[in-house]
Amino acid sequence: MGRQIDLSGAEIRADPGDGSPPIFLPRQPAASPLLALDIGGTLIKLVYTASCGGEEELRFAKFERRRLDDCFDFVRAQGLLGCNGTTTGSSKENMTLKATGGGSYKFGDDFRQKLGVSLDKLDEMDSVVSGANFLLQNVPGAAFTHMSGKRNSIDISPDNLFPYLLVNIGSGVSILKVTGNRKFERVTGTHIGGGTMFGLAKLLTGCKSYDEFLQLSQKGDNFVLDLVVKDICGELACQKQGLSTSTLASSFGKVITSMKKLADYKPEDLASALLSAFTYNIAQISFLVASLLGLRRVFFGGSYIRGHKSTMDNISYALDFWSESQMQASFLQHEGYLGALGALMSYGDPRDENLNLEESQEENSHEAAGPTDVTSADEHNDSNIFPYLLVNIGSGVSMIEVSQHTAFILFIICALALLSAKNNLVR
């Protein structure tokens, strides 16, 4: 049993819109820092406590996953391993850090070898939901809408919060129905997420970072590449028929009939077309899922939003459009740190002491198809309405589900089918 963290009375004191500002924790006693990590497909996100003018606060930092050593340097330089986390003995060898995201599996050995700490691996979706619920229930001003360039803070009464749809845009996209604290279903997701946007952006524009891609998109015109109605029927005929000439018809569709090569297009226009294509797609899928579930409030999180105005405007516009203003897109100021926040909150949580993945996996492995004692983490699987293994589940993966027999069978079927699909492609 390790140290607990007191998150009550949490408060953002920075001006709205300043990235992911510190969150003050007025009732957290000053002590050596706590650190939690979310190691995703692209980024490592860190949340840690630090002292500032006699008060404790949560701070946020991120690193590209391929720059793991920078992350280690940062952790050492900030003294974040002072007397961190849950220790089962006095030596640093037994120190554990709460961590989530698929990378917490892949890089566990690196943390052990280079920092001398173990990672206590937590279910990613469980962490993401805990982080989102913490922000929405405890931090005034953490959520906002962003429409046509205008940002408006929203404060939601906890009585009125649930249920909501949480769309977490990582390398892929996870879509969760959240019905309460630690109560959620991962209903579906899509393989076309931030990784697709940034991956294609790197190939098409040569940009080096996602921020560079977003900056490029601000200066571009997607209609240089996108096929709109007037390109199909002609401007005069459109006007004669009363059609909007600029209605988006097919993203990148204008390329088909053009003699231009890639080098003839401006990187800015390419970036703008990518951003439109994929933000609208994510919003459309979110709208369809929310419609199926009868939900009207949709929160978008994940590192790929990054407080970027056009990203949020596109998503908000599309969701408002599709739903005829019956649904509202909302965003979270610390959108990229939901998983890491959830992991941090688990320090000292007695439920989590029984919930780290290796333990629950071990417990379940003896009776994979039967009922288990570990209910709190598994209960969110009970009413999944979609199978969800084709697509990404966030930038990492939610692994605890697989301890259920049915999920395991689905994974096998999926693997075989994907291999078969791949063979067909290669044939």
Next chain:
Amino acid sequence: MGRQIDLSGAEIRADPGDGSPPIFLPRQPAASPLLALDIGGTLIKLVYTASCGGEEELRFAKFERRRLDDCFDFVRAQGLLGCNGTTTGSSKENMTLKATGGGSYKFGDDFRQKLGVSLDKLDEMDSVVSGANFLLQNVPGAAFTHMSGKRNSIDISPDNLFPYLLVNIGSGVSILKVTGNRKFERVTGTHIGGGTMFGLAKLLTGCKSYDEFLQLSQKGDNFVLDLVVKDICGELACQKQGLSTSTLASSFGKVITSMKKLADYKPEDLASALLSAFTYNIAQISFLVASLLGLRRVFFGGSYIRGHKSTMDNISYALDFWSESQMQASFLQHEGYLGALGALMSYGDPRDENLNLEESQEENSHEAAGPTDVTSADEHNDSNIFPYLLVNIGSGVSMIEVSQHTAFILFIICALALLSAKNNLVR
């Protein structure tokens, strides 16, 4: 009132899988040919009657839209203007051809100047549905399933055909709920369609044609670019957790952390990743829409399927997967000619004599907000459950809807919002 066409007893005699083979029309009297066109965002599709061994048959041809002159040469060389279509006088000047697709507006003048014929413009979605219903109700073997490389013809009793979902993959994608002959709703669509796939393929691989893109994709491996679960959590950890290591996580997601540039990737692998990303996306959106509408049978049509095995396998696999085998993807052998077939069928149809767009537009323009006498073409607007102006409406546009006041207002709102969205991007 022009010539009619007798489509009863229609029959495909070629082996299954041979592109779009002729359809024999045993009861159609030998006469000068009939020709109808569907001028889409990328292709011009032609359906025409011709004599073969004393019997009449439907033949199919297509041209890239930018090669309009090739199309004109073909029409002249085949003598397709012999004494075609509905004539209102004896001179060729008054000859009209049935045509649909957005391009029938844009290129009307070209047809008049170069072929000396007028185009009688028909609503595209109305034509697509008529073409699909004709094939499904009158042509044995026209529909089939394609799963894991295996093609199986399906014959559907007309009693059991409706309702079904029709997903028409053009430059964009239209999704229609068809409830009977000439009875349908255009429920939604997506701007990520064949134009997006081919547009990005041209930019990324330099391929010159969509067929070349499809051939490239056959030889490629999408997992060179796509992020799968094992890339996130590590192979050993995945296996330890019982996770399928090859589950698709994020299309193009592997590019993010790679040092490779575009030139370092094989065109084949790029094509394969594009095909996976977008066929799965179309299937997922189709699944969500079918779920919302409670439909289990989904037909996929449109020129971008092109009888391509992996395209059909991907769509079938994904729809089966998402729906847990509750829905089935079906395809049509003449998938690219639905609109042109529907236009051809309208020759001599008394309903269509009152239904060509210019006439109905004129009738409605006097009383745009009120009821009109033209009900058969407008009735499919009554129960649209989604707004549908953000995304493409096939490779062309369905224009008759705009004569309704509400639709017109929606178009205006959409135009303003899109302009606003565009301004935000440029800002």
